[in-house]
Amino acid sequence: MKRFLITMIAAASATAALAQTTTHTIATVPVLPETVSVTGTGRSNVAPDRFTFNVGVQTVANTVDDAVSQNNKRVAAVIAALKGAGAQDADIQTSNFNIYPQQDYQEGRLPRILGYQVTNSVTVRSTKIGDAGRLLGVAINAGVNTSSGINFEVADPARGRDQGLRSAFDDAKAKATLLAQAAGRTLGRTIYISEGVQQGPQPYPVQRAMAMEARVGAVSGDVPVESGTQERMYNISVTFELK
Numbered sequence: 557m558k559r560f561l562i563t564m565i566a567a568a569s570a571t572a573a574l575a576q577t578t579t580h581t582i583a584t585v586p587v588l589p590e591t592v593s594v595t596g597t598g599r600s601n602v603a604p605d606r607f608t609f610n611v612g613v614q615t616v617a618n619t620v621d622d623a624v625s626q627n628n629k630r631v632a633a634v635i636a637a638l639k640g641a642g643a644q645d646a647d648i649q650t651s652n653f654n655i656y657p658q659q660d661y662q663e664g665r666l667p668r669i670l671g672y673q674v675t676n677s678v679t680v681r682s683t684k685i686g687d688a689g690r691l692l693g694v695a696i697n698a699g700v701n702t703s704s705g706i707n708f709e710v711a712d713p714a715r716g717r718d719q720g721l722r723s724a725f726d727d728a729k730a731k732a733t734l735l736a737q738a739a740g741r742t743l744g745r746t747i748y749i750s751e752g753v754q755q756g757p758q759p760y761p762v763q764r765a766m767a768m769e770a771r772v773g774a775v776s777g778d779v780p781v782e783s784g785t786q787e788r789m790y791n792i793s794v795t796f797e798l799k
Contacts, residue, residue, distance in 0.1 A: 590798040591747060592735050596728025598792075600716030601785045604708035607688045610651060611700040612677030620655060620672045627674040630699040635678065637698035641691055643680060652677040675702065683711070689778040696779070708783040720790035721751070728794040736798055744797030752791030 613630040617623035638648055654675045659667040680691060688706060696703075710716075729743070736743045 589744070589747070590741075591795050592732050592743075592798055593748075593793065593795045594728045594731040594735070595752070596724040596726070596731065596792050596794060598720040598723030598725070598727060598790045600720040600723070600788050600790075602710050602716040602788060603785050604685060604710055604783045606681065606683045606711050607685060607706060607708050607783070608679055608681040609688070609692055609706035610677055610679045610704040611692070611695045612652065612675055612702040612704075613699055614673065614675045614702050616658065616671055616673045618671045620674075623672040623674040624655070627676050631676045631678070634695050634698040634700055637694050638680060638691060641694040642684075642687065643682065643691060647680055647682050649679045649681075650676070651679040677702065677704070685783050688783070689781045692779040692781070706781060708786075710786055710788075716788050717790070720788055721792065724790045724792045725749075725794065728792060729796070732794065732796045736796075739798070742799045744799045746794060747797055748793075748795035750793040752793065 611634070613627055613634060615623050615627040615630065617626060635648060639645070652675065654673075656673045656675075657669045658671045658673055660670050661667050680695070682688075682691070685708070688708075692703075692706065733743050
């Protein structure tokens with residue numbers, strides 16, 4: 557009799573344990589929400605707050621010493637004029653210096669050196685946008701005869717970001733709302749947001765590269781330049797719940 561009771565108790569315990577194990581292994585599978593995924597694009601326009609321009613002096617003489625000597629004097633005059641007009645030491649940087657032989661090529665003969673060309677260029681940068689045209693005019697009047705243009709830039713990459721991202725989200729939501737309505741549904745909560753790669757801006761070249769063979773006369777007054785605005789583009793990906 558005792559053996560029978562022990563057998564019954566063991567069987568009941570095993571059944572209970574099996575039932576408990578079965579209960580824990582059965583999990584409720586969550587139902588994923590139906591969604592719609594879209595991209596949005598936003599733009600913001602910001603005013604540049606710094607500029608750079610590159611100017612230089614090109615001289616030609618029969619000997620290297622003469623070409624360099626002439627060039628040094630004219631470049632020194634340009635730098636002095638820029639500083640006299642308000643440019644700081646930190647605003648002016650030598651960006652290029654070259655010496656090229658001027659050669660005469662004739663068929664069947666070795667090249668003959670006719671003289672030497674020396675080019676010395678300086679880059680001027682400043683956060684005083686209003687000084688761009690004035691400093692450029694000062695440099696030309698002081699002896700500059702080559703230039704590679706002027707660029708207006710935005711120093712802080714975060715400027716305009718808030719407006720651009722909000723605009724991008726509004727664009728994405730408008731697209732998702734339209735798609736939901738087309739499907740006979742309504743838009744629910746935002747499930748996922750991912751920021752894409754910001755497009756631009758690139759430095760804005762207001763004045764294209766120019767080269768003057770000889771400086772004729774002097775430039776009167778400032779060089780007219782306009783800084784304009786720069787457009788920044790923001791892209792995002794958004795997933796919304798569909799109801």
